[in-house]
Amino acid sequence: MGQDIKGKVAYITGAGSGIGRATALALAQEGVHVGLIARTKNKLEAVAREAESHGVKANYKVADIAHSEQVNQAITSMENNLGPADILINNAAIGAYGNFLDMDPDTWKHTLEVNVFGTYHVTRAVLPQMIKKNQGDILMISSSNGLKGTAGSTSYSASKFAIQGMTEALMQEVRKNNIRVFTLNPSLVATELAFGDQLAEKNDDKYMQPEDLAEYMVSLLKLHPRIFIKQSLQWATNPF
Ligand SMILES: NC(=O)c1ccc[n+]([C@@H]2O[C@H](COP(=O)([O-])OP(=O)(O)OC[C@H]3O[C@@H](n4cnc5c(N)ncnc54)[C@H](OP(=O)(O)O)[C@@H]3O)[C@@H](O)[C@H]2O)c1
Numbered sequence: 001m002g003q004d005i006k007g008k009v010a011y012i013t014g015a016g017s018g019i020g021r022a023t024a025l026a027l028a029q030e031g032v033h034v035g036l037i038a039r040t041k042n043k044l045e046a047v048a049r050e051a052e053s054h055g056v057k058a059n060y061k062v063a064d065i066a067h068s069e070q071v072n073q074a075i076t077s078m079e080n081n082l083g084p085a086d087i088l089i090n091n092a093a094i095g096a097y098g099n100f101l102d103m104d105p106d107t108w109k110h111t112l113e114v115n116v117f118g119t120y121h122v123t124r125a126v127l128p129q130m131i132k133k134n135q136g137d138i139l140m141i142s143s144s145n146g147l148k149g150t151a152g153s154t155s156y157s158a159s160k161f162a163i164q165g166m167t168e169a170l171m172q173e174v175r176k177n178n179i180r181v182f183t184l185n186p187s188l189v190a191t192e193l194a195f196g197d198q199l200a201e202k203n204d205d206k207y208m209q210p211e212d213l214a215e216y217m218v219s220l221l222k223l224h225p226r227i228f229i230k231q232s233l234q235w236a237t238n239p240f
Contacts, residue, residue, distance in 0.1 A: 002222040006031030011078055011085045013065055013122055014092030016043030018191030019141060022210035023089055026218050028054040035078035035085070036060040037071075037122070038092060057082055065092050065118030066110075068125075075125040084129035087221060090119045091141045095193045096155045108155040115159035120166065127174070136179040137221055137228075140167045141213075144187040144233060171230060180228035182220055186213055187235045208236045 010027050014020035015036035021043075024034045028051035036044050036051075036058065044060035051058040059081040061074035078085075096103065096111040123138065130136025145153055146160025164183065171181035188194055190202035190209050203209070213234060220229055 002224050005087075005218070005221050007033075008086040009033045009035065009082045009084065010087035010089060011035040011037065011075070011122075011126060012089040012091060013037045013118075015047055015060070016040050018193060019186075019189060019210045019213045020089065020091040021047050022214035023091065023217050024051055024058075025054075026211070026214035027087070027221075028052075028056045028058065030218055031056060032087070033057040033082050034059075035082050037063050037065065037074050039064050064114075065122055066113045068121040071118075071121040072125050075122070079129060084133060085126050086130075086133075086136060088123065088126045088130075088136070088138045089141070089217065090122060090138065092118060092122075093141070093159070093193070097152050099152055100154045103155060111155035112159050112162070115156070116162045116166070119163060123170070127179075130179050131174070131177050134178050135225070136174075136177075138170075138179065138181045139217055139220065140181065140183045142167070142183050142185050144185050144235075147185055147233070178225065180225070182229055183231050184213070184217070185231070185233045187233070189213060189234075206236070206238050208234060 010032050012020050012024045015024045016038035024047055028034055033056045034051050036047055038044055041062050048058040048060045059078055061077055063070040063074040065071055093115045096107055142163045143160045145157045146164050149157040167181055167183045190207040192199055195202050
């Protein structure tokens with residue numbers, strides 16, 4: 001009933017660790033060629049090698065998504081190496097935690113520069129490829145913090161609420177081009193972003209794991225092209 005995603009091309013931001021890494025590898029296992037973007041070369045290189053072991057092409061580019069010229073160069077290079085994107089996973093983001101008055105304005109602003117403008121730059125660079133093909137899937141990784149603010153996360157929440165607005169409007173705009181825009185809103189996932197150096201203690205069944213999100217994304221992408229899940233929330237079974 002659904003569609004086969006083997007042979008498609010996916011670009012994934014923040015692919016060096018956490019949810020982005022797990023998603024890149026899950027897609028590679030499904031036969032999807034992957035283009036990987038983040039700032040840390042050695043992590044990207046390791047994910048690319050692991051992806052290639054599944055028999056797909058993998059290409060990585062170091063870029064800070066907050067800078068449009070770096071993004072444009074990375075996307076052009078990926079298009080040349082892998083072909084135009086069928087799938088874009090807008091996953092890269094930073095966390096920033098601290099009370100409103102304690103957080104310095106530069107940190108506050110930088111969160112929005114990466115999480116909002118970064119996502120905007122990447123989407124702006126990739127969307128023309130999808131419009132040209134009259135087909136595409138964009139997955140936006142927002143957050144439960146993008147639906148409900150929590151104390152100590154004003155800049156992160158503001159950035160993720162902005163993603164909701166941008167995504168909803170974009171989704172309405174590009175439906176006519178057969179482009180599906182999915183927004184995912186995970187609660188706590190066992191990654192560095194959420195747990196920092198405590199992460200090693202969180203690799204058990206009490207916490208959602210990056211691989212759970214990756215498996216879910218693969219299932220979304222395999223849906224028949226006539227349907228998409230515009231918004232979804234992912235929660236851990238156990239309260240903590
Ligand atoms: N973990 C959670 O509890 C949770 C919950 C809800 C939503 N999310 C969302 O899930 C997504 C993935 O986060 P994660 O939890 O997997 O965290 P993570 O392991 O810290 O991954 C974030 C990725 O983004 C990259 N990145 C950060 N800033 C970047 C920049 N300026 N340019 C390019 N790449 C950049 C990082 O690599 P470099 O540092 O090498 O650039 C890293 O690969 C984020 O959008 C996050 O907001 C996470």
